[in-house]
Amino acid sequence: MSKPLKIGIAGLGTVGIGLINIFNRHDEIIEAKAGRAIQIKAVSARDKNANRGADLSAYQWFSNATEMAASPEIDVYVELIGGEDGIAYDSVVAALKAGKHVVTANKALLAHHGSMLAALAEQHNVALNYEAAVAGGIPIVKTMRESLTGNEVSRVYGILNGTCNYILTLMEQEGRPFDDILKDAQDEGYAEADPTTDIGGFDAAHKLALLTSLSFGTQPSFKDVYIEGIEDITSEDIAAARDLGYRIKLLGMSQMTDSGIEQRVHPAMVPKHSTIAEVSGVTNCVAVKGDFVGDVMLTGPGAGAGPTASSVMGDLIDIARGLVVPPFINPAKDLKPYKNAKTRAHQGGYYIRLDVVDQIGVLAAIATHMAEQKISLKSIVQKLEEGGNTDKEGATIVMITHATLEQSIRDALAAIQKDGHLVGKPQMIRIEQL
Amino acid sequence: MSKPLKIGIAGLGTVGIGLINIFNRHDEIIEAKAGRAIQIKAVSARDKNANRGADLSAYQWFSNATEMAASPEIDVYVELIGGEDGIAYDSVVAALKAGKHVVTANKALLAHHGSMLAALAEQHNVALNYEAAVAGGIPIVKTMRESLTGNEVSRVYGILNGTCNYILTLMEQEGRPFDDILKDAQDEGYAEADPTTDIGGFDAAHKLALLTSLSFGTQPSFKDVYIEGIEDITSEDIAAARDLGYRIKLLGMSQMTDSGIEQRVHPAMVPKHSTIAEVSGVTNCVAVKGDFVGDVMLTGPGAGAGPTASSVMGDLIDIARGLVVPPFINPAKDLKPYKNAKTRAHQGGYYIRLDVVDQIGVLAAIATHMAEQKISLKSIVQKLEEGGNTDKEGATIVMITHATLEQSIRDALAAIQKDGHLVGKPQMIRIEQL
Incomplete structure (x- = not known):
C-alpha cells in the first residue's frame, strides 16, 4: 500500500463541508478505490470560529490559504474559495509552483486564467483537476478529457x-x-x-x-x-x-x-x-x-454540496491513483489560437416581440423594415393589450422568422426602434432546433 | 515524446473497421491527446480475403488471434471477436499472461469471466478496459470507475x-x-x-x-x-x-x-x-x-461502428497516457461476495393481463385468488374481445396492483391458471416509478 495522499482544503462553505462529510462517511471505500488512504491534513477559511456544523479539530488550521497551498504538510491543494482573482488565484499559483496537485471548483478562475495555470501545472508535472467547476456532479470534464x-x-x-x-x-x-x-x-x-x-x-x-x-x-x-x-x-x-x-x-x-x-x-x-x-x-x-x-x-x-463534493472527490481519487492528464486535453503550449465567430454572423430562427403604440401604419412600417433586411417571416401575430383599444393602450406584435442572419435582425430592430412606435425595447430570442 | 504504443486488433467486423477508420481520420489529434503515437501493428480475423472496404496492407496479418495476442509486436491487444468462450477467451487470457494491455467490447466474456480476468490483469499490472462493452458510445464505465x-x-x-x-x-x-x-x-x-x-x-x-x-x-x-x-x-x-x-x-x-x-x-x-x-x-x-x-x-x-469504436479509442488513449485502474474499481481480490436478492422478493406495482373465456363467475374467481394473496388492486378493467359476446369469444381483464410482493403475484396467477378459465398464459409486467 502506498503512503497516504495528504490534502489541504481552502474554503469551508457548503462544498468544503460537503467534502469533509464524504471523508467522514466513506473513509474505507475511498481508500479501497484509491488504493491508498486520502487524508485531510489542513484547512483554511476566513473565520476560524464560524459555526460550520463539522468537527475541524483534527486538521491544522491556516488563516492564510496561500501559505497552506505551499506547505510541506500537503500533496494536494483543494481550492473552494471562488473568484477569478485575489486569494483563489494567488493560492492556486503558489500550490502549482510548489509542485502540489490542485483540485478546484472555480470556473471563473479557469475561464480567465486556464491556459496559464495549465502550463504551470504541466511544467511541474502535477494535476489541475476541475470536474466540480462545470455542471456540478455531472462528470463532463472527464468525459471530454478522457x-x-x-x-x-x-x-x-x-x-x-x-x-x-x-x-x-x-x-x-x-x-x-x-x-x-x-x-x-x-x-x-x-x-x-x-x-x-x-x-x-x-x-x-x-x-x-x-x-x-x-x-x-x-x-x-x-x-x-x-x-x-x-x-x-x-x-x-x-x-x-x-x-x-x-x-x-x-x-x-x-x-x-x-x-x-x-x-x-x-x-x-x-x-x-x-x-x-x-x-x-x-x-x-x-x-x-x-x-x-x-x-x-x-x-x-x-450544483449543491453533495454533487459538487462528489466531483471533487473523483478528482482526488484520480490523483491518489496516479492519473494525471493535461488540464485541457492537449498540452497547454499546443492549445490553438482562437478564431471567434461574431454572434452577428449567427444564422438561425428568431422570436421577436414588439410592444407598440396602437396607431395606423405601425405594422406596415415594421413589415417594411423586415423586408428591407430580406427577413422572411414564418408567422406574425398582432394582439391588442388587455384593456381595449384606446389611445393610451398599445398592441403587441409577435414574429417568428425563418433562418436568417443575426446582423439583419439587429439592423431591422434598430430601424424599427428609430421610428419611435415602440413601447420599451424590442425582445429578441433565438430559436434552436435541438 | 514517448515511444509509440503498438496495438493489434482481433476481429474485423463493423467495430474493428470503425476503429481503423478513426485512426485513418484522426491520426494527429490522437497523438496530440495521447502524448505519443498509437500505431496499429497487426490485425487478425477469420478470413484474410474478405472484402472489408479498408486497406489492411500496412498491418501484419495473424490468422491466429491468440498468437497475435502474445506477440512481441504489440503492447495492447484489442479484442473485438465476441463470445464468452472460445477464441475470445483464449486470446484475452494469452494477452494478459504475456503482460499486454487488453481493450475489449466483449460484454459476454466479462459478465462470465470478469473477476478472473481482472485478477490476471492486476497481477500483470496491465489495463483491462471495456468501455465499449456497456452501452456503446456512452462513457458509463469510466464514469463509474473514476x-x-x-x-x-x-x-x-x-x-x-x-x-x-x-x-x-x-x-x-x-x-x-x-x-x-x-x-x-x-x-x-x-x-x-x-x-x-x-x-x-x-x-x-x-x-x-x-x-x-x-x-x-x-x-x-x-x-x-x-x-x-x-x-x-x-x-x-x-x-x-x-x-x-x-x-x-x-x-x-x-x-x-x-x-x-x-x-x-x-x-x-x-x-x-x-x-x-x-x-x-x-x-x-x-x-x-x-x-x-x-x-x-x-x-x-x-451500438454501431462509430460509437463503439469511439469508446475503444478512449480506452486506448488512456493506456497511451499511462492511466491504469483496476478493471472493477476495487482490486479483484477485494470484490465482495454476492448476496443475490430473489426476484420473487421484489416489491412493486404490477400490470396483469388475462385473456379469459367469457363465462359467468370467472371474474369472481380471479378476484378471489387475488384477495387470497392479499393483493390490493388499483384498477381492474374487463373488456370483451372484438367480435361480440358469443360462446366462442373471450374477454380480456387488465389489472393494476398497488405495491405488492412478487411471490404473491406469482402464486395468485398460478392459482388462476389452475382454474382453467384462461386462454393462453397470463401476462405480467412490472411497473417502475422512475
Whole structure:
C-alpha cells in the first residue's frame, strides 16, 4: 500500500463541508478505490470560529490559504474559495509552483486564467483537476478529457446554470413573473442575494468557456463568450413560447462554424419535446456531438454540496491513483489560437416581440423594415393589450422568422426602434432546433 | 515524446473497421491527446480475403488471434471477436499472461469471466478496459470507475439494448405487432438474423452484470441476473400502457435491497413523462444514484461502428497516457461476495393481463385468488374481445396492483391458471416509478 495522499482544503462553505462529510462517511471505500488512504491534513477559511456544523479539530488550521497551498504538510491543494482573482488565484499559483496537485471548483478562475495555470501545472508535472467547476456532479470534464478523445467535436451545448433553469421552469409552471419567482428562489436558497452572476449568464459563460476549450483544443477565453441573461424574459414570452411549441431555456452553446467558433450564452427557445426541454428545475445537462460517437448527453445535479463534493472527490481519487492528464486535453503550449465567430454572423430562427403604440401604419412600417433586411417571416401575430383599444393602450406584435442572419435582425430592430412606435425595447430570442 | 504504443486488433467486423477508420481520420489529434503515437501493428480475423472496404496492407496479418495476442509486436491487444468462450477467451487470457494491455467490447466474456480476468490483469499490472462493452458510445464505465468513486451507489438502471428499444418504440408509434416490427428491424440491420441474444434480454443482462459489479463492488455474475425478454409483449400491452400513462421499455435494473442485490432485466412500464420513457429508438441510457451526487443519467448511441469504436479509442488513449485502474474499481481480490436478492422478493406495482373465456363467475374467481394473496388492486378493467359476446369469444381483464410482493403475484396467477378459465398464459409486467 502506498503512503497516504495528504490534502489541504481552502474554503469551508457548503462544498468544503460537503467534502469533509464524504471523508467522514466513506473513509474505507475511498481508500479501497484509491488504493491508498486520502487524508485531510489542513484547512483554511476566513473565520476560524464560524459555526460550520463539522468537527475541524483534527486538521491544522491556516488563516492564510496561500501559505497552506505551499506547505510541506500537503500533496494536494483543494481550492473552494471562488473568484477569478485575489486569494483563489494567488493560492492556486503558489500550490502549482510548489509542485502540489490542485483540485478546484472555480470556473471563473479557469475561464480567465486556464491556459496559464495549465502550463504551470504541466511544467511541474502535477494535476489541475476541475470536474466540480462545470455542471456540478455531472462528470463532463472527464468525459471530454478522457472518454471522447477519439472524436473531433463539432458542438457542445447545455443547461449550465441551475438557478436560471429553476426560475424559467417555475415561470412556465406557475405563470408568475420573473421578479416574483426570483424572490422566492432567493428565500429558498436557490438564488444568491446578489443574483447577477447566475441570472446575468456569467456563471454559465465561465463553464462554457471551459467546455469550448475541451471541445476544440483552444485556450479558454471568457471574453469571447457572447452573453445575455434571463432578466428580460417576461411571462408573455414564456406563454408565447408555449403556444408556439417551445420552451425557453438559458442555453450555453459552442459550435464550430465556417467563420470560427461561435460561443454564446442566452435564453433560447427549444422545441417542447426535445430532450433539453425536459431538463427542469435545478438540473443541468451537457450534450456533446463527436464525429464518431454521435450525440452524447449527460444529465444531473448542477450544483449543491453533495454533487459538487462528489466531483471533487473523483478528482482526488484520480490523483491518489496516479492519473494525471493535461488540464485541457492537449498540452497547454499546443492549445490553438482562437478564431471567434461574431454572434452577428449567427444564422438561425428568431422570436421577436414588439410592444407598440396602437396607431395606423405601425405594422406596415415594421413589415417594411423586415423586408428591407430580406427577413422572411414564418408567422406574425398582432394582439391588442388587455384593456381595449384606446389611445393610451398599445398592441403587441409577435414574429417568428425563418433562418436568417443575426446582423439583419439587429439592423431591422434598430430601424424599427428609430421610428419611435415602440413601447420599451424590442425582445429578441433565438430559436434552436435541438 | 514517448515511444509509440503498438496495438493489434482481433476481429474485423463493423467495430474493428470503425476503429481503423478513426485512426485513418484522426491520426494527429490522437497523438496530440495521447502524448505519443498509437500505431496499429497487426490485425487478425477469420478470413484474410474478405472484402472489408479498408486497406489492411500496412498491418501484419495473424490468422491466429491468440498468437497475435502474445506477440512481441504489440503492447495492447484489442479484442473485438465476441463470445464468452472460445477464441475470445483464449486470446484475452494469452494477452494478459504475456503482460499486454487488453481493450475489449466483449460484454459476454466479462459478465462470465470478469473477476478472473481482472485478477490476471492486476497481477500483470496491465489495463483491462471495456468501455465499449456497456452501452456503446456512452462513457458509463469510466464514469463509474473514476468519476463517481466518492459515492456509495444504491441503484443503477437503464435501457441497455438498442434493438429492443427500437422494436418497442416502433410498436408504440406504428401500432403494429412485435413479429412485423422485428422482421423490418432485421431487414434494416437493427436486429440480427438470430435475434435471441437481443430480444431475449441476454445482451442487456451481460451489460447489467458489469454495471452491478461497478456499482456495488461485487464480482460480476451473469447467472444471478433475472431475465425476461420482450418477445411476449403484444400490441394490446403497448396500448394498455399508453392508456394507463406508461410506456413499456426493456429495463435493466440493479439495486441494493434489504434482502441483497436485486438484478433484473425485463420489460417494465415506466411513467410516460419520465426521462427514461423519452429515450427512443436505438438510443441507450444509464442512470446511477449515488449518495452524494444524487441521480446522474448518461444518454447516447448504444451500438454501431462509430460509437463503439469511439469508446475503444478512449480506452486506448488512456493506456497511451499511462492511466491504469483496476478493471472493477476495487482490486479483484477485494470484490465482495454476492448476496443475490430473489426476484420473487421484489416489491412493486404490477400490470396483469388475462385473456379469459367469457363465462359467468370467472371474474369472481380471479378476484378471489387475488384477495387470497392479499393483493390490493388499483384498477381492474374487463373488456370483451372484438367480435361480440358469443360462446366462442373471450374477454380480456387488465389489472393494476398497488405495491405488492412478487411471490404473491406469482402464486395468485398460478392459482388462476389452475382454474382453467384462461386462454393462453397470463401476462405480467412490472411497473417502475422512475
